[in-house]
Amino acid sequence: MIGIIFPVLSLAIIEKGLDYFQLGILMAVYSGVTVLLELPTGGLADSIGRKRVYLFSLVASLSGGVSFYLAGGFPLMIIAFALMGSGRALSSGSIESLFIDRIYEHDANADIQGTMALVHAAIPVSLGLASLIGGLLPDFFEPMSSAAVFRDRYSANILAFLLIGIIQAGYTIACIEEKPRQKGLRGLSSGFRETPRVIADSFRFGLRNPTILLLLAGGFAWGFSISGLEQFWQPRVTEIGGEGLPSAIFGILGFGYFGAAAVGSLISSPVSKIFARRYRWMLMAVRLGMGVCYLVLVSRTGLGGFALWYFGAFLFNGMANSPEASLMNSQVPADRRSTVLSFASLIMQFGGLSGSLFLGYLANSRSITMAWILAAFVLIASAAFYVFIPRGSMGSSVSNGGEGNNP
Numbered sequence: 001m002i003g004i005i006f007p008v009l010s011l012a013i014i015e016k017g018l019d020y021f022q023l024g025i026l027m028a029v030y031s032g033v034t035v036l037l038e039l040p041t042g043g044l045a046d047s048i049g050r051k052r053v054y055l056f057s058l059v060a061s062l063s064g065g066v067s068f069y070l071a072g073g074f075p076l077m078i079i080a081f082a083l084m085g086s087g088r089a090l091s092s093g094s095i096e097s098l099f100i101d102r103i104y105e106h107d108a109n110a111d112i113q114g115t116m117a118l119v120h121a122a123i124p125v126s127l128g129l130a131s132l133i134g135g136l137l138p139d140f141f142e143p144m145s146s147a148a149v150f151r152d153r154y155s156a157n158i159l160a161f162l163l164i165g166i167i168q169a170g171y172t173i174a175c176i177e178e179k180p181r182q183k184g185l186r187g188l189s190s191g192f193r194e195t196p197r198v199i200a201d202s203f204r205f206g207l208r209n210p211t212i213l214l215l216l217a218g219g220f221a222w223g224f225s226i227s228g229l230e231q232f233w234q235p236r237v238t239e240i241g242g243e244g245l246p247s248a249i250f251g252i253l254g255f256g257y258f259g260a261a262a263v264g265s266l267i268s269s270p271v272s273k274i275f276a277r278r279y280r281w282m283l284m285a286v287r288l289g290m291g292v293c294y295l296v297l298v299s300r301t302g303l304g305g306f307a308l309w310y311f312g313a314f315l316f317n318g319m320a321n322s323p324e325a326s327l328m329n330s331q332v333p334a335d336r337r338s339t340v341l342s343f344a345s346l347i348m349q350f351g352g353l354s355g356s357l358f359l360g361y362l363a364n365s366r367s368i369t370m371a372w373i374l375a376a377f378v379l380i381a382s383a384a385f386y387v388f389i390p391r392g393s394m395g396s397s398v399s400n401g402g403e404g405n406n407p
Contacts, residue, residue, distance in 0.1 A: 001164040003130025007254030010234040012154035024360015031353035033085030050098040051178040058169045061087030069158045092345040117322040120265035128258030135251010202339040216347045221382030223351025228359035228375040232368045260311040264318020279323035280389035290316035291380035
């Protein structure tokens, strides 16, 4: 459902009459609402059940999609992105935590890197295929643009987003199983009462653990930097190719974005063997590689060169997901997993909020190029955080194996 709107999201916002800074504000609203709700909703998932909270997230996302479809200007778009941010916060750490719990139920000492590599490959494959379709929809439905159901050029993407979201909700209800925790309004009330305690514990736990603290710092820098690339790649491609570009180009680039991320996830396992599963060194190398691709991308003035370095950046990005998940989850006990993962997502979203506002202002007042140069340097500098992750982090908590005592 995200992939179907991804390749035209910024263009759909601009189509409603908004400028680059307002685009940045909307992304900041999305990140800000996510930040505010991230930990409470993670604690709620630990308290009343991951499946139930994930279904709440789909309701919020669908409500945001309806608001996006109906919006004719900035105020309703703010509401749309606030609702979608709520959905993002509710989904964070819910179904993923349930999945990881199942793995550790079978093997308490599992190194989940290989499994998470498959997960982080499957997700972008789906997103990439949806992006390919999403790029075709505006041109395909253009002859029918006079129909009442199409409010603007990108209405078909939003309607498809809503349809897939409804299917996703039905699939989750029918096919995802979870042992019942607490039921009804009484369980919901109890979940909210438990949330402050769970949040406080996770703050203390996360900030006192040096591995988690350094991963959080890297996540903040990543969120800051990636916000500029995700917000402005579509306007930048329009600058390079001109206003008459077919929308299919954006779908192809969106497909390549997710395809590169999927390939990165798949090759992360053999690459981790090259690093002898010393994940901190691997993370340093792939973040540095991504930052260099980002910096070179700034100077590309042809669509071919842009695509090459754009895909390269997300190839490296995909390689970082599973080792980062392995390091994070190795430090977190099961009863805190949803909340600590939400805490990590909160920090990343706070980085994205900062980047959306600052880089949005810079792009609007100066240029997209200036915003991207700053973002690339922040990403390159953040590679240093991973060097200081303590030796043997993979063996210190939930799982054993992996890095062990390797330097």
